[in-house]
Amino acid sequence: xxxxxxxxxxxxxxxxxxxxxxxxxxxxxxxxxxxxxxxxxxxxxxxxxxxxxxxxxxxxxxxxxxxxxxxxxxxxxxxxxxxxxxxxxxxxxxxxxxxxxxxxxxxxxxxxxxxxxxxxxxxxxxxxxxxxxxxxxxxxxxxxxxxxxxxxxxxxxxxxxxxxxxxxxxxxxxxxxxxxxxxxxxxxxxxxxxxxxxxxxxxxxxxxxxxxxxxxxxxxxxxxxxxxxxxxxxxxxxxxxxxxxxxxxxxxxxxxxxxxxxxxxxxxxxxxxxxxxxxxxxxxxxxxxxxxxxxxxxxxxxxxxxxxxxxxxxxxxxxxxxxxxxxxxxxxxxxxxxxxxxxxxxxxxxxxxxxxxxxxxxxxxxxxxxxxxxxxxxxxxxxxxxxxxxxxxxxxxxxxxxxxxxxxxxxxxxxxxxxxxxxxxxxxxxxxxxxxxxxxxxxxxxxxxxxxxxxxxxxxxxxxxxxxxxxxxxxxxxxxxx
Numbered sequence: 001x002x003x004x005x006x007x008x009x010x011x012x013x014x015x016x017x018x019x020x021x022x023x024x025x026x027x028x029x030x031x032x033x034x035x036x037x038x039x040x041x042x043x044x045x046x047x048x049x050x051x052x053x054x055x056x057x058x059x060x061x062x063x064x065x066x067x068x069x070x071x072x073x074x075x076x077x078x079x080x081x082x083x084x085x086x087x088x089x090x091x092x093x094x095x096x097x098x099x100x101x102x103x104x105x106x107x108x109x110x111x112x113x114x115x116x117x118x119x120x121x122x123x124x125x126x127x128x129x130x131x132x133x134x135x136x137x138x139x140x141x142x143x144x145x146x147x148x149x150x151x152x153x154x155x156x157x158x159x160x161x162x163x164x165x166x167x168x169x170x171x172x173x174x175x176x177x178x179x180x181x182x183x184x185x186x187x188x189x190x191x192x193x194x195x196x197x198x199x200x201x202x203x204x205x206x207x208x209x210x211x212x213x214x215x216x217x218x219x220x221x222x223x224x225x226x227x228x229x230x231x232x233x234x235x236x237x238x239x240x241x242x243x244x245x246x247x248x249x250x251x252x253x254x255x256x257x258x259x260x261x262x263x264x265x266x267x268x269x270x271x272x273x274x275x276x277x278x279x280x281x282x283x284x285x286x287x288x289x290x291x292x293x294x295x296x297x298x299x300x301x302x303x304x305x306x307x308x309x310x311x312x313x314x315x316x317x318x319x320x321x322x323x324x325x326x327x328x329x330x331x332x333x334x335x336x337x338x339x340x341x342x343x344x345x346x347x348x349x350x351x352x353x354x355x356x357x358x359x360x361x362x363x364x365x366x367x368x369x370x371x372x373x374x375x376x377x378x379x380x381x382x383x384x385x386x387x388x389x390x391x392x393x394x395x396x397x398x399x400x401x402x403x404x405x406x407x408x409x410x411x412x413x414x415x416x417x418x419x420x421x422x423x424x425x426x427x428x429x430x431x432x433x434x435x436x437x438x439x440x441x442x443x444x445x446x447x448x449x450x451x452x453x454x455x456x457x458x459x460x461x462x463x464x465x466x467x468x469x470x471x472x473x474x475x476x477x478x479x480x481x482x
């Protein structure tokens with residue numbers, strides 16, 4: 001979930017990192033298809049001199065085989081081949097098959113016949129332009145440049161549509177951490193240190209602790225901030241849609257594949273891919289993900305083409321992955337790929353100092369959203385919030401505050417408006433029935449458990465000196481501290 005911010009974090013602001021070097025643009029790749037070897041060689045030399053990469057084919061079958069195996073940016077093809085040198089039927093058949101395979105690929109046709117009927121028919125069939133043989137070099141190059149630029153524009157438009165669809169399904173905007181508690185300070189420092197790198201990051205923590213918030217902050221403070229951030233619930237994808245969602249598919253790859261689709265890895269190329277719920281991913285899917293992380297290469301479903309991607313992966317889970325590895329439920333080699341750096345998030349019950357801050361922010365945010373007057377918490381409401389165990393963490397807190405906005409009768413939210421489950425009130429009652437010494441012992445034991453017996457960290461969390469805590473440990477006979 002996204003946890004909004006109460007104050008900016010200047011040290012991890014998106015503008016801080018130095019801009020990444022801009023890679024040189026790759027030369028456009030053109031497939032030239034013609035049955036005459038001297039024509040192919042003349043066009044290869046001309047186009048190479050103009051900075052293009054050229055691949056050639058001497059038959060429709062050869063052209064289709066090349067398109068199956070390689071990515072090209074434009075096809076320059078003859079309409080007439082050895083079987084039928086006058087009607088252009090072979091060329092039209094080839095054009096139709098290219099269009100069926102990739103309707104966005106620019107195709108320019110060539111014909112040696114002065115009649116324009118064949119060229120007009122080709123244009124109706126999906127060709128973008130035509131040239132006559134013998135060609136004029138200047139006109140040919142100008143035609144190719146125009147169609148290549150139009151092809152790039154169509155690809156950019158298609159990619160933006162896919163990105164916008166992901167944004168509509170996800171959450172836009174830049175969140176940040178609302179926190180002043182001591183236990184959240186290491187998280188802030190970790191984000192500062194790790195964000196500018198390209199290291200893969202594993203964010204761990206219970207449901208609702210704000211793992212996607214950390215992922216978005218890591219992206220925003222990285223050199224990839226101007227590229228896409230794509231989020232996907234990887235643990236919730238069925239076997240049938242997993243590869244299509246992550247790697248994309250081509251038209252006709254399966255029954256419902258009516259058009260080509262760009263997968264999440266390609267959408268995030270140059271940017272960051274957030275894989276949520278990674279611990280729930282089945283082993284069969286883990287193997288497919290590992291292969292892409294190892295090689296940086298993928299194959300869309302139904303395609304034999306290899307596509308390379310440059311993606312930073314930030315993943316998140318509430319599962320103990322080390323235990324899952326031991327139990328054979330998670331691949332150890334995949335875990336090593338994902339957790340170059342691990343960022344653990346504490347649950348809300350361990351950062352109670354942040355509850356009033358978070359609640360006040362959510363009051364303001366949802367007050368604007370619903371146009372409601374409630375703008376403050378009563379003393380009883382705050383007491384209830386602090387006593388409640390928050391099993392759903394920050395997400396549950398936000399929902400409780402949002403609900404209270406609808407329930408409040410005036411400009412103040414009461415404990416009753418929060419409609420919290422009785423577990424929280426019962427916990428408060430138990431504390432009220434304890435003696436002062438019982439409460440102190442209880443809090444010390446909780447602090448030691450939270451910090452795995454580390455006396456120094458427990459003392460910091462309790463606001464005591466190390467020596468003061470040791471005296472209390474001796475007084476209460478508490479063992480297991482270190």
